[in-house]
Amino acid sequence: MKSPRTFFLLLFALLIFCFGLAADLQPQFQALENIRHQSDNFFNLLLGDSSRIFANSSFVEADAYYHSGYYPTIFDNNEAFKTPHMAEDTGAVASHNQGEETSFMGPPRDWIDAVGRHFIPNRHTHLDEGGPTDDLSTSSRVREILPWLKLSAKLDPENIKTYVVTAFWLRTKLNKVPEAEQVLRDGLRHNPDDPQLLFELGRIYFENYQNVDRARNIWEAALRSWARQEPGVSQSERLKMTNENFDSRFIFEQLQTNLAQLEEKAGNPDAAIARWEQATLASPTPEALQKHIDKLKQTLAGQTNAPAAASH
């Protein structure tokens, strides 16, 4: 019969083996855990970079819903749908669309095509304008695009447009301002200091919360962030009228225009004029802005002359 000492030794050896194994495995599990935390997005883990393709499809599907199914396929002329209309209508995304959006199908090619068009959506409508019923009281049906936008944001958290569009429709047509703010803050978590997201967040504070000071701070932060995007490049260079910097010019103009309106509302005409003048640098129609600036200057001159005339 074996002595108890042998068993104790065996037990001790087993304990040492277990400890050694645990010490060996622990760092490996730690590394695995870190990888998991780095990609906590389920879709990214599953699909990798291809999730962006699906995200784009989901974004386009949202636009198809915005048109109640009347949407070009790869076989149709989609020149008028390069920028999704639901994004274009937010005023925060630059449009690259050309051509006629109402007749991308063209005339019927033959009798089969002509008959077939009676069984598919065949008229250009927007959900926020009532959709197929043209009933403006049902504009809140634009909510139907939200599932696709949510999916798109999940698939590609770095796509700024998705957050901007989602937040815009949430706050304007569905009156869900806290949810819109939350969407933008989610976007900012994934894309820190993005000027477009900050611009939209500023709009929430300005238009919905009527918080002028906070809106001004956010938009000014957006402008600083815009300047930081291309550190070595001067502002005049970035605002040159080229196709490459179209989006950059657009967001700069929007920020300056909104800041100018904010200053006008806050009763700071001097600051407003300065902002309008900045906006003219990026605007495709600077003449119209210049007219507004002249008008503001006249009003300002009238205000400064009036007390002087009264004292005489």
Added chain:
Amino acid sequence: MRTVFALAGVVIKELYRRKDFYVLFILTIVICVIMAMVNIFNDNQIIRYIKELCLLLIWISSLVIAITTTARQIPAEREQRTLLPLLAKPLTRTQVIFGKFLGCWLACGLVLICFYAFFGVLAASREHTWPLLNYFQAAFLHWVMLGAVIALTLLGSLVFAAPSSNSTICFVIVVAILTIGRYLDAFALSLAEPLRSVFYAIYFAIPHLEWAFGMRNLIVHDWPLITWNFFCLDILYSLAYTAVFLVAACLVFRRKAVN
């Protein structure tokens, strides 16, 4: 006609004995209910994505049931050696074909009633409306279109050796028609002769099942009813193709050795 209906009754009984329909129906319900439970910005009136998903599942399920049920009808009779005794009775081959077709078609009709009833309840739970005429148009055109698919599969079951190959080929043809059938003429325009003529010929020859499939979008996005003239035209169009496939099936079956 009584014999044809008797044969059709047997096919319907076979459908409710088998588990295909129950599995697909429960799967559709489960998927739709799970999708309906997703919280989207605290808005519980969003429904169109669920409607689209539900209709897509209905279409897939109905095609699976129609094609698989039809594809095994005549081969099963031959395998079980019941075809000869069946024809020994005062029953012509044409009646067998029509009986099988009618049975499969009516069975698909019953399946569609269940599916569309569920769809109506699901949509009404959030929309609080019953656009019954719209649902009727969609379901009826769907059913008539399935008639053409069933007739095609029946013809395939007499031409191809095994039900599996027949089912696969029919699925490929139907899915191709539903997805790219509408654009074949536009595609043909981009090709050089003689391919252009070949694709044009295919475009005009195939049954345009996508007309009924397009109704899905109208239902999902709450479009108004389609004109009744075009509704009737689509029915006649589908019935014409059904008749062509059935006649072809009868002709093939007449010459086919059954032993």
